[in-house]
Amino acid sequence: MRTLIExxxxxxxxxxxxxVSLLLAGLAAWQAVPKEANPDIAIPIIYVSLSLEGSAQRMANGCWCAPWSRSCAPSRA
Known part of the structure; x- marks a missing residue:
């Protein structure tokens, strides 16, 4: 290794x-990689609506939404 450095x-x-040649080769390789301005990436989205008529917003959030969202959250093992 020392002889290589010397x-x-x-x-x-x-x-x-x-x-310089390695930098130019890297730039040429980067340009050759196909890129897309707006790629089609499927992002999973779930929209859930919970309704309970006659309940206040804080009560519905505390009694229904918060426990449900905790049970649906991914576990951190």
């Missing part, structure tokens, strides 16, 4: 040329 330090032009 060789790179002794041949600074070669090392810089290698660096």
């Amino acid at each position: 060789a790179a330090l002794n041949r600074s032009r070669t090392t810089l040329l290698l660096l």
Whole structure:
């Protein structure tokens, strides 16, 4: 490993040329990768509506929505 480092330090032009060529190859590879402005990614969405006539908002949230959302949340094992 030490000889590789010493060789790179002794041949600074070669090392810089290698660096520039690697950067240009990386840019060319990045340009070659197909990219899409608005990709079609399916995001799962669930809309749930709970209604209970005659109950206050705080009561409905505390008694119905909060326990239900805790039971549907993904478990952190």
